[in-house]
Amino acid sequence: MVGKVPVGGGAPISVQSMTVTKTADVDGTLAQIYALAGAGADIVRCTCNEEAAAEGLARIVPRSPVPIVADIHHQYRMALAALDAGVHCLRLNPGNIRKPEHIKAVASECKDRGVPIRIGVNGGSLDPKLYEKYGGQTPEALVESAQTELAYFAAVGFDDVKISVKASNVPLMIESYRLLADTVDYPLHLGVTEAGPPPAGLVKSTAGIGTLLAEGIGDTIRYSLTADPVEEVVAGRQLLEAMGLRERTGMDLIACPSCGRAEIDVIGVAKEAQEAFAKEELPIQVAVMGCVVNGPGEAREADIGIAAGRKRGHLFVKGQVVRVVPEEDMVEALLAEARALVEEGVEARLAAADSGAAAEAELDRQALLESQGDDANNSEERIQLIQKRVTQT
Numbered sequence: 001m002v003g004k005v006p007v008g009g010g011a012p013i014s015v016q017s018m019t020v021t022k023t024a025d026v027d028g029t030l031a032q033i034y035a036l037a038g039a040g041a042d043i044v045r046c047t048c049n050e051e052a053a054a055e056g057l058a059r060i061v062p063r064s065p066v067p068i069v070a071d072i073h074h075q076y077r078m079a080l081a082a083l084d085a086g087v088h089c090l091r092l093n094p095g096n097i098r099k100p101e102h103i104k105a106v107a108s109e110c111k112d113r114g115v116p117i118r119i120g121v122n123g124g125s126l127d128p129k130l131y132e133k134y135g136g137q138t139p140e141a142l143v144e145s146a147q148t149e150l151a152y153f154a155a156v157g158f159d160d161v162k163i164s165v166k167a168s169n170v171p172l173m174i175e176s177y178r179l180l181a182d183t184v185d186y187p188l189h190l191g192v193t194e195a196g197p198p199p200a201g202l203v204k205s206t207a208g209i210g211t212l213l214a215e216g217i218g219d220t221i222r223y224s225l226t227a228d229p230v231e232e233v234v235a236g237r238q239l240l241e242a243m244g245l246r247e248r249t250g251m252d253l254i255a256c257p258s259c260g261r262a263e264i265d266v267i268g269v270a271k272e273a274q275e276a277f278a279k280e281e282l283p284i285q286v287a288v289m290g291c292v293v294n295g296p297g298e299a300r301e302a303d304i305g306i307a308a309g310r311k312r313g314h315l316f317v318k319g320q321v322v323r324v325v326p327e328e329d330m331v332e333a334l335l336a337e338a339r340a341l342v343e344e345g346v347e348a349r350l351a352a353a354d355s356g357a358a359a360e361a362e363l364d365r366q367a368l369l370e371s372q373g374d375d376a377n378n379s380e381e382r383i384q385l386i387q388k389r390v391t392q393t
């Protein structure tokens with residue numbers, strides 16, 4: 001348990017982030033913690049690098065909406081000070097606090113207070129001895145670093161831990177966690193460290209974290225982005241929701257990539273829809289499709305959607321057209337229908353459909369098919385060409 005949040009043992013996978021304010025700035029840090037919690041963070045970490053930070057934590061902890069982890073790097077005294085401040089968890093970097101008596105003192109104090117510790121091994125700050133022994137950052141070196149720390153903890157009878165073995169190199173990160181999961185039976189905190197700014201940072205983190213989650217490895221996650229930490233939380237939540245590991249709290253927008261058939265600016269309308277829905281908590285799948293020829297069919301699994309055709313939008317619920325609206329009202333109509341759908345349910349909204357909508361929509365579809373043809377790729381002609389060429393050779 002990190003405060004009231006369970007980690008591991010079949011608990012929902014939690015999302016973490018870290019504040020970038022000075023922890024001594026209590027109001028600034030609390031404002032950021034609230035923003036992170038509002039975006040869906042379950043746990044927030046703050047650095048505890050100096051006495052003023054520890055004092056700040058003493059004021060922050062009782063006012064925080066989520067459990068607080070204190071990040072300790074070099075000074076074990078800061079770990080003890082953070083415990084005095086009442087934090088819910090410590091993160092220790094074994095590469096930075098190396099004196100066994102210091103590590104044991106912190107573990108012993110955590111045991112007495114019932115506070116867990118994350119052993120946060122980081123490829124970049126690996127103990128030089130391990131670096132030398134293994135000839136660099138390797139999965140074995142990272143896992144041995146965690147095991148050494150575990151042994152110090154065991155010496156004082158403490159095992160309330162979770163572990164991370166982060167690296168900035170994605171394949172190394174993945175291999176390290178796989179080895180760790182085979183070696184120990186503790187909750188694991190996943191992350192690609194120093195992933196950098198989006199979009200590359202998002203891609204690297206998703207590749208590493210997503211791969212491991214798909215293998216059933218990992219209990220809590222953090223995206224380490226060079227960006228507003230709220231972006232880390234949004235990405236973490238979205239990954240878990242996309243993988244079906246956390247319940248959806250907001251809209252899942254699907255949109256076609258657009259093509260020559262598109263009757264609208266799909267990218268623009270999708271963006272407009274995303275912004276309009278961002279202010280709502282509607283846990284449904286919404287589709288924005290560029291044309292009525294293929295759109296409603298391809299998005300029939302979506303709860304609700306809109307497809308464009310002949311300056312009009314076809315609004316559909318579970319693939320069935322319920323209304324035809326002017327193109328400029330598409331997003332507004334989509335939002336209004338989405339709200340009604342969440343409130344009343346699919347059956348009620350299908351029953352409330354405009355009686356002539358389906359027929360009207362079919363007319364648009366047929367007209368577009370006539371003007372564009374039903375085969376945008378001219379497949380039949382191409383196949384004939386291929387057959388001709390093959391027979392000639």
Ligand code: SF4
Pocket residue numbers: 256257258259260261262263289290291292293294295298
């Ligand atoms: S829905 Fe229409 S516009 Fe969008 S990709 Fe498919 S065919 Fe193209």
